[in-house]
Amino acid sequence: MADHDSRAGMYKSTPAILDFCQRTHVGDDAALAAAFTPPEGIPAIMVSPHEGKFLEVLARMLRPRRVVEVGTLVGYSTIHLARGMVAGGAADAHLWTVEYDPRHAEVAKANLARAGLHASTTVCVGAGVEVLPTLSAHGPFDLVFIDADKDNYPNYARWALDHLRPGGVIVGDNTYLFGELLDDSPRGRAMREFHQLVAARCDSVCVPTPEGMVVGVVRG
Numbered sequence: 001m002a003d004h005d006s007r008a009g010m011y012k013s014t015p016a017i018l019d020f021c022q023r024t025h026v027g028d029d030a031a032l033a034a035a036f037t038p039p040e041g042i043p044a045i046m047v048s049p050h051e052g053k054f055l056e057v058l059a060r061m062l063r064p065r066r067v068v069e070v071g072t073l074v075g076y077s078t079i080h081l082a083r084g085m086v087a088g089g090a091a092d093a094h095l096w097t098v099e100y101d102p103r104h105a106e107v108a109k110a111n112l113a114r115a116g117l118h119a120s121t122t123v124c125v126g127a128g129v130e131v132l133p134t135l136s137a138h139g140p141f142d143l144v145f146i147d148a149d150k151d152n153y154p155n156y157a158r159w160a161l162d163h164l165r166p167g168g169v170i171v172g173d174n175t176y177l178f179g180e181l182l183d184d185s186p187r188g189r190a191m192r193e194f195h196q197l198v199a200a201r202c203d204s205v206c207v208p209t210p211e212g213m214v215v216g217v218v219r220g
Contacts, residue, residue: 018050021050022049022050025050025053026049026050026052026053028049030114031079031111031114031115031116032049032052032076032079032080032115034111034114035074035075035076035078035079035108035111035115036049036076038073038074038104038107039074039107041103042073042074042103042104042107043073045073046073046074046076046077047076047077047080047147047173048209048210050209051077051173051209051213052076052077052079052080053080054213055077055080055081055084055145055171056080056081056083056084057084058084058143058169058171058215059080059081059083059084059085059087059088059143060084060087060088062084062088062142062143062169063088063089063090064085064088064090064093064141064142064143065085065088065090065092065093065094065142066093066094066138066139066140066141066142066143067081067082067085067093067094067095067096067141067142067143067144067145068095068096068097068098068132068135068141068143068144068145068160068163069081069095069096069097069098069144069145069146069147070097070098070128070132070144070145070146070147070148070156071098071099071128071146071147071148071149072097072098072099072104072105072108072123073099073104073108074104074107074108074111075097075107075108075109075111075112075115075123076111077145077147078095078097078108078111078112078117078121079111079112079115079117081095081143081145082095082112082115082117082120082121083115083117085120085143086117086120093120094120094121094122094138095120095121095122096121096122096124096135096138097121097122097123097124098124098126098128098131098132098148099123099124099125100125100126100127100128100148100149102125105123105125108123109123128148128149128152128155128156129152129155129156132156132159133159135163136159136163139163139164139165140163140164140165140168141160141163141164141165141168142164142165142168142169143164143168143169143170143171144156144160144163144164144168144169144170144171145171145172145173146160146170146171146172146173147172147173147174150174150177150187150190150191151186151187151190152190153172153190153191153193153194154190154193154194154197156172156194157170157172157194157197157198158197161197161198161201161202161218164218165218166218166219166220167217167218167220168217168218169215169216169217169218170198170202170214170215170216170218171213171214171215171216172194172198172213172214173211173212173213174211174212175191175194175195175206175211175212175213175214176206176211176212177191177212178211181212194214195214198214198216199216201216201218201219202216202217202218202219203216203217203219204216204217
């Protein structure tokens with residue numbers, strides 16, 4: 001069997017290939033376009049269109065009733081998750097998304113309303129470590145997506161793993177930590193702990209997206 005290093009060159013993409021795949025599989029619409037283009041002063045650090053559509057398809061497959069997102073920004077990933085959740089058909093399905101910055105949260109609310117998702121979503125303003133305990137009573141949850149401050153990923157993972165149902169799914173973005181995952185730094189140690197916490201309680205994988213996306217299914 002060939003070793004991993006010899007396989008590294010097998011996986012090829014180009015900007016043209018990625019553009020074709022995005023046009024073919026992702027598409028776009030006014031609501032997503034607005035959420036993908038934040039107002040001046042708000043960083044454009046949302047998931048990519050490919051990753052957003054992956055989250056939507058994942059939610060469609062899971063048919064979740066209770067979803068939590070940590071890290072709203074202006075609602076791009078939220079729209080994808082909520083669309084997938086709503087497509088599951090549960091009348092009482094709901095998504096809670098947590099955003100630290102009040103201005104970002106207000107823009108997100110407007111984007112969710114434009115997408116027709118205001119009734120099935122709640123934008124919670126505050127630090128994730130403070131807001132998540134207030135959501136515990138709504139659990140157990142079917143899906144938790146984490147894309148927020150990286151130092152707190154272990155704290156978010158512990159909460160998620162304690163409040164997801166058996167068979168529920170945890171997803172964490174940026175889990176290569178922008179190339180810093182193996183650094184001897186507080187952020188590097190925190191992200192490695194996140195990987196280890198998920199692996200200890202889930203059947204999991206780190207999907208090799210450009211920045212790494214951990215996906216785990218909670219064991220029963």
